[in-house]
Amino acid sequence: MRRRSSNIVAFSCMFFILALQAILPISSASLQFGFYDYNYKCKRTNVELLVRGVVAKAIRKDPGVGAGLIRMYFHDCFVRGCDASVLLDPTTANPTPEKTSVANFPSLRGFEVIDQAKAKLERRCPGVVSCADIVAFAARDAAFFLGRISYPIPSGRLDGRISLQSEVLQNLPAPSFSLSQNEAFFANKGMSPEEMVTLSGAHSIGRSHCSSFTDRLYPTEDPTIDRSFAGILKGMCPQNAAVDGVVPQDIVTPNRLSNQYYKNVKAHKVLFTTDQNLMSSSDTAAMVKENARNQTAWKAKFAAAMVKMGNLVELTGPPGEIRKNCRVVN
Known part of the structure; x- marks a missing residue:
C-alpha cells in the first residue's frame, strides 16, 4: 500500500x-x-x-x-x-x-x-x-x-x-452560458478548453445562491438535470421564495476540493447550466470522464491551471503600487 x-x-x-x-x-x-x-x-x-x-x-x-x-x-x-x-x-x-x-x-x-x-x-x-x-x-x-x-x-x-x-x-x-460562450470567455484570457474544464472542478466546494440556478427548476424543469436531484434543490430553493437561499455546490463532499465534481457532472447532479454543458461536446465530455476517473492527474492539471491564471498580470510596474491597506488605494 x-x-x-x-x-x-x-x-x-x-x-x-x-x-x-x-x-x-x-x-x-x-x-x-x-x-x-x-x-x-x-x-x-x-x-x-x-x-x-x-x-x-x-x-x-x-x-x-x-x-x-x-x-x-x-x-x-x-x-x-x-x-x-x-x-x-x-x-x-x-x-x-x-x-x-x-x-x-x-x-x-x-x-x-x-x-x-x-x-x-x-x-x-x-x-x-x-x-x-x-x-x-x-x-x-x-x-x-x-x-x-x-x-x-x-x-x-x-x-x-x-x-x-x-x-x-x-x-x-455567467452560470447560464452555453459551452461555446464559456469557451470563448476562457480563450479570451488565453485559457484552453481543457483548462476551463479543469478549473471548473473548483465547483466541488463552496456555495451558490438559489437565484443562480433556479431557472433550471422553474417554471419548467431542465431535462438535463437528474430528477431526484432537482427535487432536492426545489426543497432547498422554493419557487418565489422571499429569501434567496444558499446551497452547497457539491452535496456529496461540500468541503473537499476533489474530482467528485466530475462524477456529479456525469450524473447530471450539478447546479449550473455551464457545468452540465460540459457534457454537450464529445471533447469536453471526454475530459470530464477522464477527470472523474483519475483524481491524481486532475489535481496536477488544476495546479498548473491555477499558476497559469496567476500569470494574467498587467501590472508589474507603474501605475501599479503596493497598497498599505488592501481595501483602499494609497
Missing part, C-alpha cells in the same frame, strides 16, 4: 512539473518563484508561510472561506488581471468598484482573511508584499487545505488603482 502511494505521489509531481514547464514561457518576465525571499526588508519573514498560517486558521474555523478565496482569485484575475482590484471598497470617488457587482456581492467571501494577512505583513515588512500576491498565495493555500493540492506560484504582482463594477460581468462567464 505504501509503495503504491509513493508511486501515485511521484506520478503527480512529475505530471505537475511537466505541466508547469509548459506554461512557464508565457509567464510575466517580472514574476518569479520565491520573489520575496530576495527582499531585504522581509529577510526575517517567510511571507508565503505567514499567509498560509492565516489561511489555515480561517479554514479550520469555516471551510467555506477556502472556497471563497479560490473564487476571489478567479474573479480578480479574469477582470483586470491579478491586481487585487476586487478588494477595493466603495469610496466617494468610486462608489461602484468590482466588489459591488452582482457577481461578487454578497456572495464573494474571504476579504477578512486577506486583511489579516496584510496587517501581519505590514508589521513585519511594511510596503513590500502586494495584496495581489496575497490573494494568489491564499487561493493556493486554500487548494492545499481543502484538496491537498500543492504547488509553487510565482509572485511580484502589483496592486491596481482602478476597480469598476461595469467591467465585472463583461469578463466573467
Whole structure:
C-alpha cells in the first residue's frame, strides 16, 4: 500500500512539473518563484508561510472561506488581471468598484482573511508584499487545505488603482452560458478548453445562491438535470421564495476540493447550466470522464491551471503600487 502511494505521489509531481514547464514561457518576465525571499526588508519573514498560517486558521474555523478565496482569485484575475482590484471598497470617488457587482456581492467571501494577512505583513515588512500576491498565495493555500493540492506560484504582482463594477460581468462567464460562450470567455484570457474544464472542478466546494440556478427548476424543469436531484434543490430553493437561499455546490463532499465534481457532472447532479454543458461536446465530455476517473492527474492539471491564471498580470510596474491597506488605494 505504501509503495503504491509513493508511486501515485511521484506520478503527480512529475505530471505537475511537466505541466508547469509548459506554461512557464508565457509567464510575466517580472514574476518569479520565491520573489520575496530576495527582499531585504522581509529577510526575517517567510511571507508565503505567514499567509498560509492565516489561511489555515480561517479554514479550520469555516471551510467555506477556502472556497471563497479560490473564487476571489478567479474573479480578480479574469477582470483586470491579478491586481487585487476586487478588494477595493466603495469610496466617494468610486462608489461602484468590482466588489459591488452582482457577481461578487454578497456572495464573494474571504476579504477578512486577506486583511489579516496584510496587517501581519505590514508589521513585519511594511510596503513590500502586494495584496495581489496575497490573494494568489491564499487561493493556493486554500487548494492545499481543502484538496491537498500543492504547488509553487510565482509572485511580484502589483496592486491596481482602478476597480469598476461595469467591467465585472463583461469578463466573467455567467452560470447560464452555453459551452461555446464559456469557451470563448476562457480563450479570451488565453485559457484552453481543457483548462476551463479543469478549473471548473473548483465547483466541488463552496456555495451558490438559489437565484443562480433556479431557472433550471422553474417554471419548467431542465431535462438535463437528474430528477431526484432537482427535487432536492426545489426543497432547498422554493419557487418565489422571499429569501434567496444558499446551497452547497457539491452535496456529496461540500468541503473537499476533489474530482467528485466530475462524477456529479456525469450524473447530471450539478447546479449550473455551464457545468452540465460540459457534457454537450464529445471533447469536453471526454475530459470530464477522464477527470472523474483519475483524481491524481486532475489535481496536477488544476495546479498548473491555477499558476497559469496567476500569470494574467498587467501590472508589474507603474501605475501599479503596493497598497498599505488592501481595501483602499494609497
